[in-house]
Amino acid sequence: MKRNRQDDTGDGPAQLRGGLRNAAYWLDYGFAAFCVAGAIGLRLALDPLLGPHFYFSTLFFAVLLAAWYGGLGPALAAVALGALASIYFLLPPRGSFALAGQEEHAGLVLYLLTGLGIAALGGAMRQAQRQADAARRESEARYNTLFQYAPDGILIADMQSNYRDANASACRMFGYAHDEFVSRNARDIVVPAEIPHIGQALDTIKAKAAYQREWKFRRKDDSVFDADVIATMMPDGNLLAVIRDITERKQAEHAALQLANIVTYSDDAIIGKDLHSIVTSWNRGAERIFGYPAAEMIGASIARLIPANRQPEEEVIMARIRQGESVEHFETLRMTKAGKIIDVSVTVSPIKDAAGQIIGASKIARDITTQKQTEEGLRTSRQEFKDLFDQAPIGIHEVDGQGRLVRINQTELKMLGYTAEELLGRFVWEISAEPAVSKSAVLAKLKGVMPQAVFERSLQRKDGLAFPVAIEDRIIKDKTGAITGIFSVMQDITERKQAEVEIRGLNASLERRVAERTAQLEAANKELEAFSYSVSHDLRAPLRAVDGFAQAVIEDYAPLLPEEGRHFLRTIREGAQKMGVLIDDLLAFSRLSRQPLNKYAVDTRHLVQEAWEQLEPQRQGRRCEFTLGTLAPCRGDPALLKQVWLNLLSNALKYSRARPVAVIEAGSREEPDAVSYFVRDNGTGFDMAYAHKLFGVFQRLHRADEYEGTGVGLAIVQRIVRRHGGRVWAEAAPDQGATFYFTLQGGAADE
Numbered sequence: 001m002k003r004n005r006q007d008d009t010g011d012g013p014a015q016l017r018g019g020l021r022n023a024a025y026w027l028d029y030g031f032a033a034f035c036v037a038g039a040i041g042l043r044l045a046l047d048p049l050l051g052p053h054f055y056f057s058t059l060f061f062a063v064l065l066a067a068w069y070g071g072l073g074p075a076l077a078a079v080a081l082g083a084l085a086s087i088y089f090l091l092p093p094r095g096s097f098a099l100a101g102q103e104e105h106a107g108l109v110l111y112l113l114t115g116l117g118i119a120a121l122g123g124a125m126r127q128a129q130r131q132a133d134a135a136r137r138e139s140e141a142r143y144n145t146l147f148q149y150a151p152d153g154i155l156i157a158d159m160q161s162n163y164r165d166a167n168a169s170a171c172r173m174f175g176y177a178h179d180e181f182v183s184r185n186a187r188d189i190v191v192p193a194e195i196p197h198i199g200q201a202l203d204t205i206k207a208k209a210a211y212q213r214e215w216k217f218r219r220k221d222d223s224v225f226d227a228d229v230i231a232t233m234m235p236d237g238n239l240l241a242v243i244r245d246i247t248e249r250k251q252a253e254h255a256a257l258q259l260a261n262i263v264t265y266s267d268d269a270i271i272g273k274d275l276h277s278i279v280t281s282w283n284r285g286a287e288r289i290f291g292y293p294a295a296e297m298i299g300a301s302i303a304r305l306i307p308a309n310r311q312p313e314e315e316v317i318m319a320r321i322r323q324g325e326s327v328e329h330f331e332t333l334r335m336t337k338a339g340k341i342i343d344v345s346v347t348v349s350p351i352k353d354a355a356g357q358i359i360g361a362s363k364i365a366r367d368i369t370t371q372k373q374t375e376e377g378l379r380t381s382r383q384e385f386k387d388l389f390d391q392a393p394i395g396i397h398e399v400d401g402q403g404r405l406v407r408i409n410q411t412e413l414k415m416l417g418y419t420a421e422e423l424l425g426r427f428v429w430e431i432s433a434e435p436a437v438s439k440s441a442v443l444a445k446l447k448g449v450m451p452q453a454v455f456e457r458s459l460q461r462k463d464g465l466a467f468p469v470a471i472e473d474r475i476i477k478d479k480t481g482a483i484t485g486i487f488s489v490m491q492d493i494t495e496r497k498q499a500e501v502e503i504r505g506l507n508a509s510l511e512r513r514v515a516e517r518t519a520q521l522e523a524a525n526k527e528l529e530a531f532s533y534s535v536s537h538d539l540r541a542p543l544r545a546v547d548g549f550a551q552a553v554i555e556d557y558a559p560l561l562p563e564e565g566r567h568f569l570r571t572i573r574e575g576a577q578k579m580g581v582l583i584d585d586l587l588a589f590s591r592l593s594r595q596p597l598n599k600y601a602v603d604t605r606h607l608v609q610e611a612w613e614q615l616e617p618q619r620q621g622r623r624c625e626f627t628l629g630t631l632a633p634c635r636g637d638p639a640l641l642k643q644v645w646l647n648l649l650s651n652a653l654k655y656s657r658a659r660p661v662a663v664i665e666a667g668s669r670e671e672p673d674a675v676s677y678f679v680r681d682n683g684t685g686f687d688m689a690y691a692h693k694l695f696g697v698f699q700r701l702h703r704a705d706e707y708e709g710t711g712v713g714l715a716i717v718q719r720i721v722r723r724h725g726g727r728v729w730a731e732a733a734p735d736q737g738a739t740f741y742f743t744l745q746g747g748a749a750d751e
Contacts, residue, residue: 028066028069028070028071028073028074029070029073029074029077031065031066031069031070031074032062032066032069032070032074032075032077032078032081033077033078033081035061035062035063035065035066035078036059036062036066036078036081036082036085037085038062039058039059039061039062039082040058040059040082040085040086040089040090042058043055043057043058043059043086043090044089044090046058052092055086055090055091055107055111056082056086056090056107056108056110056111056114056115059078059082059085059086059111059115060114060115060118062078062082063075063078063079063082063115063118063119063122064118064122065078066078066119066122067118067119067121067122067123067125067126068122068125068126069126070126071123071126071127071130072119072120072122072123072124072126072127073123075118075119075120075122075123076116076119078115078119079112079115079116079118079119082111082115083108083111083112083115084097086108086111087099087108091104091107091108092104147165147167148167148168149167149168150167150169150242151169152169152242152243152244153166153167153169153170153173153174153227153242153243153244153245154166154167154169154170154240154241154242154243155167155170155181155240155241155243156234156238156239156240156241157186157238157239157241158237158238158239159202159206159237159238159239160185161185161186161187161198161202161239162184162185163181163182163183163184163185163186164182164238165182166178166181166182170243173219173225173227173243173245174189174217174219174220175219175220175221176220180220186198189217189218189219190215190216190217190218191216191217191218191224193216194215194216194217197213197215201213201231202239205231205232205233205239206233208233210230210232211229211230211231211232212228212229212230212231213228213229214226214227214228214229214246215227215229217243225245225247226245226246226247226250227243227244227245227246228243228244228246229241229242229243229244230242263283265283265284265285266283266284266285267285267288268285268289268364268365268366269283269285269286269288269289269290269363269364269365269366269367270283270285270286270362270363270364271283271286271297271302271362271363271364271365272351272360272361272362272363273302273360273361273363274359274360274361275318275321275322275358275359275360275361276301277301277302277303277314277318278299278300278301278302279297279298279299279300279301279302280298280360281298282294282297282298286365289336289342289344289365289367290305290334290336290337291336291337291338292337302314302363304335305334305335306334306335307333307334307335307341310332310333310334313332317330317346317348317361318361320348321348321349321350321358321361322350322358324350324358325350326347326348326349326350327346327347327348327349328347329345329346329347330345330346330347330348331343331344331345331346331368332344332346334365342367342369343367343368343369343371343372344365344366344367344368345365345366345368346363346364346365346366347363347364348361348362348363348364349361349362350362389407389409390409390410390411391409391410391411392409392411393411394411394489394490394491395408395409395411395412395415395469395489395490395491395492396408396409396411396412396487396488396489396490397409397412397428397488397490398476398485398486398487398488399428399442399485399486399488400484400485401446401483401484401485402427402446403427403428403429403439403442403443403446404425404426404427404428405423405424405425405426405427405428406424406485407424408420408423408424412490415459415461415467415469415490415492416431416459416460416461416462417461417462417463418431418462422462427439428442429442431459431460432457432458432459432460433457433458433459433460433466434457434458437457438457442486445473445475445483445486446483446485446486447483448475448483452472452473452474452475452486453472453473454470454471454472454473455470455471455473456468456469456470456471456493457469457471459490467492467494468492468493468494468497469490469491469492469493470490470491470493470496471488471489471490472488472489472490473486473487473488474486474487474488550570550572554566554570597636597637597640597723597724598637598638598639599635599636599637600635600636600637600638601633601634601635602633602634602635602636602638602641603633604631604632604633604634604641604668604677605628605631607638607641607642607645608628608631608645608649608666609628610642611642611645611646611649612626612649614646615646615649615650615653618650618653618654619653622653622657622662623660623661623662624653624661624662624663624664625661625662625663625664626664626665626666627663627664627665627666627667628665628666628667629665629666629667629668630667630668630669631666631667631668631677632668632670632675634675634744635744636724636744637720637724640720640723640724641720641724641744643716643717643720644716644717644720644721644742645666645679647713647714647716647717648679648717648740649664649666649679650713651679651681651713651714651740652664652679652680652681652683652738653681654683655681655683655684655685655738656681656682656683656684656737657683658683658684659682659683662681662682662683663681663682664679664680664681664682665678665679665680665681666678666679666680667680671743674726674743674744675743675744676741676742676743677741677742677743677744678739678740678741678742679739679740680737680738680739681737681738681739682736682737683737683738684734684735685732685733685734685735685736685737685738686732686734686738687733687734688731688732688733691729691730691732694714694730695714695715695717695718695728717740717742721742721743721744724744725744726742726743726744727742727743728740728741728742728743729741729742
């Protein structure tokens with residue numbers, strides 16, 4: 001390629017480029033002259049060998065070198081310089097430009113022709129080489145430009161996946177500097193799950209097959225992104241990989257998929273139609289709402305969904321769509337496949353193609369039938385609430401944040417004698433008989449410093465009369481928790497106040513009567529105490545005398561008396577002794593009502609063991625099996641409770657003595673609000689038809705000659721248990737034993 005010999009006239013870099021071109025120009029011709037000089041010198045050096053022959057042999061090489069290095073111009077100069085130099089230095093006569101003979105002339109002409117041919121050939125070869133170099137440099141420049149400025153990442157790696165080069169896009173994509181990148185392996189920039197695929201990819205590329213795959217890469221900051229990779233093997237044996245970040249494409253695909261799912265699975269009907277109202281798309285929501293499957297509606301007119309009296313709506317809507325307008329939340333009626341008319345809310349928007357031309361409409365229809373029914377129900381409820389509010393049998397009002405009445409019902413208006421117009425907007429304390437007190441309380445509640453409460457206050461009617469009311473306030477707050485008012489309900493308590501006056505009078509009268517009855521009861525108790533003293537002293541002394549004298553007669557005069565007389569005396573003694581026991585039981589029973597309860601924590605198990613041991617005399621000569629089950633602790637009077645266990649265990653022993661082995665069990669079980677204790681035996685039992693007589697004084701279910709006793713023991717048990725707040729009962733069957741139960745309120749407080 002010819003160099004541009006035109007001098008640059010510009011300053012700075014332009015002048016520098018011009019100077020460099022001039023230097024190259026003279027260098028080419030200087031090299032031609034150097035080659036000619038070298039060829040002349042070489043020929044002179046070979047003169048002893050060649051003699052007067054081949055004068056121009058070395059000059060041909062000089063011309064060829066000048067042509068190869070400098071092109072045609074320097075080659076022609078070399079031919080000319082060679083001719084002149086050979087005439088002067090080589091051809092005889094040497095040292096002059098004259099030629100000796102025809103042979104020299106012929107040799108010179110031959111040299112010139114051959115030299116010109118060599119110059120032309122060498123120049124052409126040089127030109128071709130320069131063009132090839134220029135093309136190569138241009139190709140390299142284009143490659144470098146493409147490599148460095150390509151929007152996709154480009155990586156060059158060896159067959160072991162060690163990176164040799166990376167363009168700027170790849171460095172930005174992965175967050176590495178160029179020097180950092182070229183020192184890494186493919187394993188360093190992929191997620192761990194992708195590492196096994198590296199070997200597979202290399203095998204595919206080595207097989208000269210095209211390779212393309214999506215990979216998950218890891219940046220320098222450990223963030224992960226998706227990329228599409230195209231790789232191939234270059235002629236030099238290295239690998240070239242083009243990496244395109246497809247994160248945005250993935251996100252777009254995901255968004256498109258989500259949008260498609262939303263359209264497909266939306267509860268609303270989403271319908272596409274062209275400008276002639278022909279359905280082009282029909283989602284599941286449309287199938288559910290209108291009852292038509294997509295196969296029936298796509299390609300059909302939307303008009304089949306529109307009742308006859310609503311058909312003009314479609315033309316109006318489509319006219320607006322053609323103008324590029326949207327129709328939003330248009331409430332109308334549509335018809336399902338089953339012929340049912342439903343309420344719908346319709347939003348219709350134009351659909352445009354890539355050129356911006358309107359080609360159809362997108363319609364979203366929501367079934368609002370339930371909503372309409374709800375709204376109607378809400379309107380009805382509001383009216384019912386208003387009627388209930390006005391007709392409620394109690395007064396109701398509401399005040400705002402300043403204490404002004406904003407709502408008041410008819411009942412309260414009747415109480416006060418005002419109309420709503422007269423009271424609404426006035427301060428609530430203006431209807432109070434004590435305005436200052438009411439104002440202070442209302443403002444304190446509105447500030448949140450006084451809690452809502454139920455209280456009594458006097459209100460003043462329009463005619464000036466005051467009357468008492470019971471009021472219950474409720475603070476009203478907004479969503480932020482700020483107090484916005486007070487809701488109050490009230491009841492006229494005039495009659496209640498009058499009744500309270502009457503009740504106070506009745507209470508005073510009742511207190512007097514109670515005092516009188518208390519005095520009478522105290523007198524009766526004193527008489528009972530006197531009776532007990534009389535029984536204890538006045539009756540027991542004669543009985544002891546009768547028993548003692550009868551015993552003395554038997555001891556002193558028994559031999560003198562007939563057997564019948566001795567029998568009468570023994571009968572007198574038994575009667576006196578039995579009467580003494582009966583008097584003792586009656587005294588114990590009467591004392592139970594006056595004896596105070598001293599409650600403590602009681603170890604029931606220990607208490608029952610003591611009672612059983614105390615009954616040892618009654619068990620003499622008998623076989624008894626006594627089982628002590630679970631016995632929960634309780635609170636009570638230990639002495640009285642021990643008497644309960646003594647009486648029940650004694651009864652069990654007495655009524656089981658006819659058995660070869662008396663089997664008796666004591667235990668307890670947990671009840672919802674108390675502890676139930678029991679004593680079970682295998683004795684004679686009784687008929688449950690007479691169970692109501694068990695716990696009465698002197699009540700017996702067996703004859704005295706069968707089982708001794710006074711009939712007071714179980715009455716004592718019942719009296720003690722009732723004083724502890726419990727109850728007592730029995731379960732039995734004739735000849736199958738009996739079980740007596742009683743309950744105690746475990747852990748009850750001291751009385």
